[in-house]
Amino acid sequence: METLLEFWVFLKKRKKYWLFPLFLSLIFLGLIITLSKGSAVAPFIYTIF
Numbered sequence: 001m002e003t004l005l006e007f008w009v010f011l012k013k014r015k016k017y018w019l020f021p022l023f024l025s026l027i028f029l030g031l032i033i034t035l036s037k038g039s040a041v042a043p044f045i046y047t048i049f
Contacts (some may be wrong), residue, residue, distance in 0.1 A: 014049060 007023070011020060
């Protein structure tokens with residue numbers, strides 16, 4: 001939790017609010033890969049990269 005708090009303070013202090021949606025999308029993508037055991041999402045990930 002401390003890391004999230006430090007990240008929020010960084011965003012507020014540096015006025016880099018555009019990083020917040022990027023951070024949320026990375027967390028969401030990580031959760032999808034983790035919860036689906038990777039096999040169902042693998043073809044989509046390969047097409048992105």
